[in-house]
Amino acid sequence: MSTQVIGGTGDAGADQPASQGPVLEVRNLSVDFGVDKQWVPAAIDLTYHVNAGEVLAIVGESGSGKSASSMSLLGLLPSNSRVSGEVLLNGKSVLTMSPARMRQIRGNDVAVIFQEPMTALNPVYTVGFQIVETLRLHNEISPDEAKQRALRLLQMVELPDPDKAFRSYPHQLSGGQRQRAMIAQSLSCDPKLLIADEPTTALDVTVQAEILDLMRNLRSQLNSAIVLITHDMGVVADLADRIAVMRKGRIVETGTADAIFNNPQHEYTRALLAAVPHLGQRGGNDGVDITAALAAATHTELQSIDPAELERREHEVLARATSAVTRPDADPVLELDDVAIEYPKQGRVPAFRAVEGANLTVYPGQVIGLVGESGSGKTTIGRAAVGLLPVAAGSLRVVGTDISGFRPSSKELGAVRRHVGMVFQDPSSSLNPRLPIGESIGEPMFLAGEAKGNDLQKRIETLLDQVELPRSYRNRYPHELSGGQKQRVGIARALSLRPKLMVADEPTSALDVSVQAKVLELFQNLQRELGFACLFVTHDLAVVDVLADYICVMKRGRIVEQGSRDQILRSPQDPYTQRLLAAVPLPDPAKQRERRELRAKLLATSD
Amino acid sequence: MVWYIVRRFLQLIPVFLGATLLVYFLVFSLPGDATAAICGERGCTPGVVAGLREQYNLDQPFWIQYLLYLKGVLTFDLGTNFSGRPIATIIAEVFPTTAKLAVMALVIEAFFGIVFGLVAGLRKGKIFDSSVLVLSLIVIAVPIFVLGFLMQFLIGVKLQWTNPTVSGDATFTELLLPAVVLGLVSFAYVLRLTRTSIIENVNADYVRTATAKGLSRRRVVVVHVLRNSLIPVVTFLGADLGALMGGAIVTEGIFNVNGVGNTLYRAVLNGDGPMVVSIVTFLILIFCLANLLVDLLYAWLDPRIRYA
Numbered sequence: 055m056s057t058q059v060i061g062g063t064g065d066a067g068a069d070q071p072a073s074q075g076p077v078l079e080v081r082n083l084s085v086d087f088g089v090d091k092q093w094v095p096a097a098i099d100l101t102y103h104v105n106a107g108e109v110l111a112i113v114g115e116s117g118s119g120k121s122a123s124s125m126s127l128l129g130l131l132p133s134n135s136r137v138s139g140e141v142l143l144n145g146k147s148v149l150t151m152s153p154a155r156m157r158q159i160r161g162n163d164v165a166v167i168f169q170e171p172m173t174a175l176n177p178v179y180t181v182g183f184q185i186v187e188t189l190r191l192h193n194e195i196s197p198d199e200a201k202q203r204a205l206r207l208l209q210m211v212e213l214p215d216p217d218k219a220f221r222s223y224p225h226q227l228s229g230g231q232r233q234r235a236m237i238a239q240s241l242s243c244d245p246k247l248l249i250a251d252e253p254t255t256a257l258d259v260t261v262q263a264e265i266l267d268l269m270r271n272l273r274s275q276l277n278s279a280i281v282l283i284t285h286d287m288g289v290v291a292d293l294a295d296r297i298a299v300m301r302k303g304r305i306v307e308t309g310t311a312d313a314i315f316n317n318p319q320h321e322y323t324r325a326l327l328a329a330v331p332h333l334g335q336r337g338g339n340d341g342v343d344i345t346a347a348l349a350a351a352t353h354t355e356l357q358s359i360d361p362a363e364l365e366r367r368e369h370e371v372l373a374r375a376t377s378a379v380t381r382p383d384a385d386p387v388l389e390l391d392d393v394a395i396e397y398p399k400q401g402r403v404p405a406f407r408a409v410e411g412a413n414l415t416v417y418p419g420q421v422i423g424l425v426g427e428s429g430s431g432k433t434t435i436g437r438a439a440v441g442l443l444p445v446a447a448g449s450l451r452v453v454g455t456d457i458s459g460f461r462p463s464s465k466e467l468g469a470v471r472r473h474v475g476m477v478f479q480d481p482s483s484s485l486n487p488r489l490p491i492g493e494s495i496g497e498p499m500f501l502a503g504e505a506k507g508n509d510l511q512k513r514i515e516t517l518l519d520q521v522e523l524p525r526s527y528r529n530r531y532p533h534e535l536s537g538g539q540k541q542r543v544g545i546a547r548a549l550s551l552r553p554k555l556m557v558a559d560e561p562t563s564a565l566d567v568s569v570q571a572k573v574l575e576l577f578q579n580l581q582r583e584l585g586f587a588c589l590f591v592t593h594d595l596a597v598v599d600v601l602a603d604y605i606c607v608m609k610r611g612r613i614v615e616q617g618s619r620d621q622i623l624r625s626p627q628d629p630y631t632q633r634l635l636a637a638v639p640l641p642d643p644a645k646q647r648e649r650r651e652l653r654a655k656l657l658a659t660s661d
Numbered sequence: 662m663v664w665y666i667v668r669r670f671l672q673l674i675p676v677f678l679g680a681t682l683l684v685y686f687l688v689f690s691l692p693g694d695a696t697a698a699i700c701g702e703r704g705c706t707p708g709v710v711a712g713l714r715e716q717y718n719l720d721q722p723f724w725i726q727y728l729l730y731l732k733g734v735l736t737f738d739l740g741t742n743f744s745g746r747p748i749a750t751i752i753a754e755v756f757p758t759t760a761k762l763a764v765m766a767l768v769i770e771a772f773f774g775i776v777f778g779l780v781a782g783l784r785k786g787k788i789f790d791s792s793v794l795v796l797s798l799i800v801i802a803v804p805i806f807v808l809g810f811l812m813q814f815l816i817g818v819k820l821q822w823t824n825p826t827v828s829g830d831a832t833f834t835e836l837l838l839p840a841v842v843l844g845l846v847s848f849a850y851v852l853r854l855t856r857t858s859i860i861e862n863v864n865a866d867y868v869r870t871a872t873a874k875g876l877s878r879r880r881v882v883v884v885h886v887l888r889n890s891l892i893p894v895v896t897f898l899g900a901d902l903g904a905l906m907g908g909a910i911v912t913e914g915i916f917n918v919n920g921v922g923n924t925l926y927r928a929v930l931n932g933d934g935p936m937v938v939s940i941v942t943f944l945i946l947i948f949c950l951a952n953l954l955v956d957l958l959y960a961w962l963d964p965r966i967r968y969a
């Protein structure tokens with residue numbers, strides 16, 4: 055029977071000596087899936103261990119087998135799977151256990167935090183019901199006592215109003231709150247081992263930083279072993295003690311976090327680290343050091359930064375506040391003047407104003423990064439620029455034409471749309487699954503009457519060349535392509551009318567890091583070559599850092615700060631921008647520790 | 662919530678007016694003289710015909726007839742049918758039988774449909790699943806009158822387990838056979854709907870969470886999978902309840918059930934306008950109420966749906 059330490063003030067577990075010997079030992083674990091009467095390996099011959107109070111990060115891209123191997127520890131794989139090898143939990147073999155014994159372990163000794171808290175919690179039961187269910191399953195306690203414990207758990211995960219959260223259904227909580235509730239549930243029986251499967255992937259950066267803080271605190275409180283499954287090197291740097299890098303089902307490298315980040319041995323680990331876009335990467339001589347920028351903004355002295363440099367930066371911050379923005383001498387391709395955008399009212403649901411008072415100008419050839427967290431209205435601006443959403447107030451000019459008064463499917467709007475291309479977030483759902491990709495690419499040209507017959511075919515081939523896809527792919531269907539290839543098709547389609555403005559709505563957020571790096575590189579080359587202006591909507595500041603000339607930060611429907619990339623990343627003025635930058639984890643454990651301190655300081659001063 | 666229910670009841674008013682107007686107009690437009698049906702083969706003297714016309718307002722123009730009918734309904738006087746019996750009494754007589762039959766059929770189809778669908782869904786691709794699917798396809802494909810006569814002949818006449826027809830008392834055992842026939846087709850739909858829904862939900866993330874919590878398979882299925890899977894099934898059952906309450910003309914005909922379906926059928930044959938309009942209006946109201954019930958049940962099953 056486990057002892058409950060929940061409700062402690064935080065130092066209860068911290069000064070307990072970490073018990074020696076691994077909590078989890080995995081030896082020669084292999085997982086196969088039966089597909090079309092054949093065994094396809096998902097994980098091959100894995101051997102690793104985790105000690106109490108230690109965080110082991112299993113890192114890899116999708117399909118590397120990191121999730122499948124971890125789910126096999128609890129027998130949570132679908133029935134078409136086969137597991138072999140040995141898994142020891144506190145010295146007891148897990149894989150040979152009876153189903154009844156396995157159920158006692160699940161949720162009690164080993165708990166799981168899943169990726170997507172919206173779907174991982176049952177939508178038809180309250181959070182309280184689901185936590186109480188777990189508590190009463192593994193402990194013989196009365197409903198009242200279970201409720202009290204559940205409330206204490208919700209308090210421990212720092213939910214603002216535990217009583218309310220207890221009574222709430224998952225959809226009534228925000229993404230971060232749902233993940234806290236999920237964590238509360240998994241901690242309910244003081245598990246010795248916690249498996250966190252991409253716990254922050256579905257969350258915004260600032261929320262991610264909060265959840266990571268929470269997990270770090272809990273880990274010192276509870277002294278559990280944690281297996282963290284993630285593809286995000288920043289998260290790994292923030293939390294992990296040791297790292298196992300997986301590729302195509304095998305562990306290619308293991309080591310301490312410092313060793314992996316500073317001295318990666320395996321070629322794949324190096325490639326993975328290099329592919330991670332991180333802030334300040336595009337450096338060169340005039341490198342952007344966010345940590346330094348934030349230190350300057352908060353007047354913090356750090357070991358890693360020269361005081362003279364800090365002073366220079368502080369001057370720079372002051373200078374920027376008084377300097378005027380220089381304007382290129384060309385007619386803007388997109389101009390927002392005090393624009394408000396509403397989602398029109400539907401039946402009884404009143405109109406929702408998603409963007410208010412937005413001023414933004416995009417000049418030819420400029421790449422503007424529009425960043426913000428979910429619900430900030432960044433996608434809304436992107437959509438309105440293509441005329442997909444009506445402008446409620448102000449004027450929105452695209453290539454010189456004011457489209458704010460146009461009706462949704464009017465001819466005038468159609469004419470303007472020829473100058474604008476759009477790349478969507480999810481390449482799988484934004485391509486028609488019943489059309490060969492060649493037709494998807496050619497359709498805009500055909501509809502606009504730009505090209506027909508042989509001419510059209512030639513244009514399609516040129517576009518395929520431009521996005522570096524083989525011409526023979528034109529007759530393939532979207533499901534035959536990988537995610538990265540599909541997004542290349544999406545880019546080719548957006549380029550087909552030689553647009554003056556491209557609106558790219560999170561085009562790489564659904565892709566793996568190494569694929570993302572390639573797609574971004576292609577995008578950058580195309581932009582340089584073709585010279586279109588681009589409104590690049592993203593939540594990922596690192597991507598903006600790589601691509602954008604000019605950055606625009608949004609928060610709750612308003613643009614809080616805009617300026618050139620250097621201005622924003624070197625000397626952020628708005629407290630929100632500073633917090634946003636501070637929340638991005640760095641793929642470097644030592645620097646991330648500094649960043650964390652800065653963030654804490656920022657949060658403290660902003661209240 | 663209360664306000665929502667009030668609003669839904671207010672919505673019944675235009676439905677009621679529209680339905681009565683439409684049905685009244687259809688009956689009014691029927692060819693032939695309505696009094697001929699009352700007088701039968703022998704015919705009436707012109708004086709009697711004139712009297713009947715006056716009694717049933719048949720000498721008035723359409724609008725006046727309709728308004729007089731509305732006035733009657735609003736003062737809870739449905740009038741009499743062409744045989745002179747009060748329509749309200751007739752409905753009160755036949756409706757309980759139909760309601761009994763409908764509820765029995767609904768319980769049968771819901772219970773067996775959900776249980777079979779659940780098992781088939783959990784054992785997707787296995788023998789039970791495949792055979793149940795084929796069976797349900799056969800039930801859907803065979804017309805109901807074939808099923809009805811077949812069951813009546815086999816169980817009622819050959820095996821004599823029950824009476825082949827239903828007497829005036831319409832006892833529970835007598836109604837069992839027609840209820841099975843009536844529920845059989847919908848049973849097949851409920852089964853398929855439940856099966857699909859279960860298959861969809863059994864791989865959902867929250868089911869994996871429930872398993873990871875250490876819950877038994879049984880509790881995972883009953884508490885977590887089933888409730889989520891029942892949402893579309895309930896919609897179907899609610900619509901079906903409305904349809905069943907309207908009386909099944911074919912089934913009631915085969916088993917000689919003295920229910921709403923049979924009465925309505927006779928009224929249509931006789932050109933009994935007041936009777937047809939009253940019954941149809943009554944059925945429409947029942948249907949609307951059944952729908953309201955479904956919507957409320959829906960909100961109870963799925964807390965994401967909230968009515969304001």
